[in-house]
Amino acid sequence: MADTYKVGGMTCGGCARSVTNAIGKLAPGAAVTVDLEAGTVAVEGGVAAETVKKAVEGAGFDFGGQAA
């Protein structure tokens, strides 16, 4: 079961890779899927929302919380 979060500021594949790497560094076991068009990031592997927030914001993107 993946948790999906809104992430603002991702506009290209480089951004997607950057966010994926940032989450992977704080949560090595996570499977991360970025949907650029939707502006969302799905994280699988039981990662705390706070950890995702820290990774996303640390990489310079906007964390918009859990996607509806």
Next chain:
Amino acid sequence: MADTYKVGGMTCGGCARSVTNAIGKLAPGAAVTVDLEAGTVAVEGGVAAETVKKAVEGAGFDFGGQAA
């Protein structure tokens, strides 16, 4: 005096911000200027090339060494 490095994979402002943040985290005092068109990053503040490499690669971009 800034040191300028080639960085591959940056294609938009989000990438630029991501690389800037990554360098800033490993070298808090550095002044970072990204030139997207040239694919270069200028780092001011006496930061070791190895530190820049680590930050750039950690963020998911390609470190191409010192720009000519």
